[in-house]
Amino acid sequence: MFIARVRGNVVTTQKVETMVGRKMLVVEPVCLDEKATKLVPTAKSFVAVDFLGAGTADLVLVTQGSSSRMTTQTERAPVDCVIIGIIDSIHADATQVYRKSGG
Amino acid sequence: MFIARVRGNVVTTQKVETMVGRKMLVVEPVCLDEKATKLVPTAKSFVAVDFLGAGTADLVLVTQGSSSRMTTQTERAPVDCVIIGIIDSIHADATQVYRKSGG
Amino acid sequence: MFIARVRGNVVTTQKVETMVGRKMLVVEPVCLDEKATKLVPTAKSFVAVDFLGAGTADLVLVTQGSSSRMTTQTERAPVDCVIIGIIDSIHADATQVYRKSGG
Amino acid sequence: MFIARVRGNVVTTQKVETMVGRKMLVVEPVCLDEKATKLVPTAKSFVAVDFLGAGTADLVLVTQGSSSRMTTQTERAPVDCVIIGIIDSIHADATQVYRKSGG
Amino acid sequence: MFIARVRGNVVTTQKVETMVGRKMLVVEPVCLDEKATKLVPTAKSFVAVDFLGAGTADLVLVTQGSSSRMTTQTERAPVDCVIIGIIDSIHADATQVYRKSGG
Numbered sequence: 001m002f003i004a005r006v007r008g009n010v011v012t013t014q015k016v017e018t019m020v021g022r023k024m025l026v027v028e029p030v031c032l033d034e035k036a037t038k039l040v041p042t043a044k045s046f047v048a049v050d051f052l053g054a055g056t057a058d059l060v061l062v063t064q065g066s067s068s069r070m071t072t073q074t075e076r077a078p079v080d081c082v083i084i085g086i087i088d089s090i091h092a093d094a095t096q097v098y099r100k101s102g103g
Numbered sequence: 104m105f106i107a108r109v110r111g112n113v114v115t116t117q118k119v120e121t122m123v124g125r126k127m128l129v130v131e132p133v134c135l136d137e138k139a140t141k142l143v144p145t146a147k148s149f150v151a152v153d154f155l156g157a158g159t160a161d162l163v164l165v166t167q168g169s170s171s172r173m174t175t176q177t178e179r180a181p182v183d184c185v186i187i188g189i190i191d192s193i194h195a196d197a198t199q200v201y202r203k204s205g206g
Numbered sequence: 207m208f209i210a211r212v213r214g215n216v217v218t219t220q221k222v223e224t225m226v227g228r229k230m231l232v233v234e235p236v237c238l239d240e241k242a243t244k245l246v247p248t249a250k251s252f253v254a255v256d257f258l259g260a261g262t263a264d265l266v267l268v269t270q271g272s273s274s275r276m277t278t279q280t281e282r283a284p285v286d287c288v289i290i291g292i293i294d295s296i297h298a299d300a301t302q303v304y305r306k307s308g309g
Numbered sequence: 310m311f312i313a314r315v316r317g318n319v320v321t322t323q324k325v326e327t328m329v330g331r332k333m334l335v336v337e338p339v340c341l342d343e344k345a346t347k348l349v350p351t352a353k354s355f356v357a358v359d360f361l362g363a364g365t366a367d368l369v370l371v372t373q374g375s376s377s378r379m380t381t382q383t384e385r386a387p388v389d390c391v392i393i394g395i396i397d398s399i400h401a402d403a404t405q406v407y408r409k410s411g412g
Numbered sequence: 413m414f415i416a417r418v419r420g421n422v423v424t425t426q427k428v429e430t431m432v433g434r435k436m437l438v439v440e441p442v443c444l445d446e447k448a449t450k451l452v453p454t455a456k457s458f459v460a461v462d463f464l465g466a467g468t469a470d471l472v473l474v475t476q477g478s479s480s481r482m483t484t485q486t487e488r489a490p491v492d493c494v495i496i497g498i499i500d501s502i503h504a505d506a507t508q509v510y511r512k513s514g515g
Contacts (some may be wrong), residue, residue, distance in 0.1 A: 001356040001390050003319065003335070007139050008195030010106065012164055012188030014155055016174050019187055024164070026106070026135060026195065031354040032335060036316050045134040047104040047164060052323055056196060061321055061333070061356060063387045066169045066272075066375045066478075070387040071325050078166045078173040078187050081104050084328055084387050085321030092317030092335065093365060110242050111298030113209065115267055115291030117258055119277050122290055127267070129209070129238060129298065148237040150207040150267060159299060169272045169375075169478075181269045181276040181290050184207050213448050214504030216415065218473055218497030220464055222483050225496055230473070232415070232444060232504065251443040253413040253473060262505060272375075272478045284475045284482040284496050287413050310459040310493050312422065312438070340457040341438060345419050361426055370424055370436070370459060372490045375478045379490040380428050393431055393490050394424030401420030401438065402468060 003039065003087065004029045006058045010047055018077050023050045025083070027062060036092035048081040049074060059098055061085035106142070106190065107132045109161045113150055121180050126153045128186070130165060139195035151184040152177060162201060164188035209245070209293065210235045212264045216253055224283050229256045231289070233268060242298035254287040255280060265304055267291035312348070312396065313338045315367045319356055327386050332359045334392070336371060345401035357390040358383060368407055370394035415451070415499065416441045418470045422459055430489050435462045437495070439474060448504035460493040461486060471510055473497035 004027035012019070027048050030039040039059075046062070051073045054060050060083045068082040069075055090098040107130035115122070130151050133142040142162075149165070154176045157163050163186045171185040172178055193201040210233035218225070233254050236245040245265075252268070257279045260266050266289045274288040275281055296304040313336035321328070336357050339348040348368075355371070360382045363369050369392045377391040378384055399407040416439035424431070439460050442451040451471075458474070463485045466472050472495045480494040481487055502510040 001333070001388065003354060003356060007135050008193055008200065010164065010188075010193050011191045013191050015164070015188035016155070018174070024104070026193065028135065029354075031352060032316050032337065034350070034352065041137070043134060043137065045106060045132075047106060052325070061319060061324070063389050065389050067378060067387050067389040069170060069173070070378070070385055071327070074387075076173055078170050078185065079104065080166050080168050080170040082387065085319075085324035087319055088322050089320045090317055090335065091320075097317065110238050111296055111303065113267060113291075113296050114294045116294050118267070118291035119258070121277070127207070129296065131238065144240070146237060146240065148209060148235075150209060172273060172276070179276055181273050181288065182207065183269050183271050183273040213444050214502055214509065216473060216497075216502050217500045219500050221473070221497035222464070224483070230413070232502065234444065247446070249443060249446065251415060251441075253415060275479060275482070282482055284479050284494065285413065286475050286477050286479040310436070310491065312457060312459060338457075340455060341419050341440065343453070343455065361428070370422065370427070372492050374492050376481060376490050376492040379481070379488055380430070391490065394422075394427035396422055397425050398423045399420055399438065400423075406420065 001061050001063050002029045004060055004062050006054050006056050006060060016078055025050045025054060032092060037095055039098060046081050048083050049079050050083045052083055052086055054083055054086050059087040061087055104164050104166050105132045107163055107165050109157050109159050109163060119181055128153045128157060130163060135195060140198055142201060149184050151186050152182050153186045155186055155189055157186055157189050162190040164190055207267050207269050208235045210266055210268050212260050212262050212266060222284055231256045231260060238298060243301055245304060252287050254289050255285050256289045258289055258292055260289055260292050265293040267293055310370050310372050311338045313369055313371050315363050315365050315369060325387055334359045334363060336369060341401060346404055348407060355390050357392050358388050359392045361392055361395055363392055363395050368396040370396055413473050413475050414441045416472055416474050418466050418468050418472060428490055437462045437466060444504060449507055451510060458493050460495050461491050462495045464495055464498055466495055466498050471499040473499055
């Protein structure tokens, strides 16, 4: 899995039938910096299925590949990227690197 | 999944039998820039199966790996990259980053 | 899938039994340049199974991962990269980017 | 598989039900340097499931993709990254590149 | 698949039970250079299961992902990287790029 920040959303009208009604979010993977004190953006973009209610700027946990079909909502769907958790906090050593606002 | 722009098409005569009759498009992944206001090209190329009728310059949603076989059209085919949607629009924060022309 | 140029071949005597008799080619992925007028090398190397008769300098279409086992010749083999087509031509916009010599 | 160093941990309250109770660690892949005498960090971050009791700064062996579901603990879970071993030592040529402290 | 050079080995005591007794080698992918006359290192490291008896400095053929479970020795194991051949020679154009010493 990887940690990603929600950046936006994608709208498609013409699509594979099994994709109708799915919320598709643009997410950007983030990485711990060298000292493990903050998260740095990677400038990459993925599109992930969301059924947990993630919002813009949230940090989320993303699963890729065939494992992204291992949820009730995505079973047998042509998806290779799904949000499996909304992150509350990340700790590295004694430092709290991230805490969800309002969480 | 990832967002990609359709760049061209590939013609093959000599091929695996199950690939006969499939439309193969060259697509280039694109990423949101740092401010989430525009899409930037990545200079990478993939070849994706298309059965939705995508055209040159369209932005499309692409699934990779075993999940690309999870459509009626690609089941059990030796394909690892398929277009599952033609993108109408992409929003990031309050900005409309992309809108399909004529859409 | 990706577009690749055949660069060479690999010979192995000591190998997994199900790999005996397979032709293994070294291929280099190529990408469309920014203006979509020519193909540029990536300097990466993969080894792909070939049963279509591809030759040195040919451009081929390559499938990766579990999908590379979706041919009669590679079913249940420990291969993750296979040539599924020999490319005749590639077009981008109105430009013919590639045409197989003698094709 | 790849070698990674444990950097931190991730807490998620809102998540896919099958992820409840799993320990999720942030790990950073490391690589052998040119002379094979030391390990160098890659600045990348992955999140891996841990059920072996790995601790911060440990070097671990990480499996990705569908193979990460091939343990009793992760079978059918939407996970694509799991720790399958805590590394005691790494040797390259005649050099001991790493030895677990207290090991 | 990719071509890699064996660099070292990894020892783990605490591990998933199905990993007991497996030989784990650190391998570095190598690529053909622009002129296809020599192999260049990539500075990346993977850990691959070996049951063919590969030794330090050998060039090996490596399969990744679910395909690495398609051998009798790795079936249903949580491994995503396995050595399927020890390379005797690599040819590119009329050049012999590599020949195993003593081979």
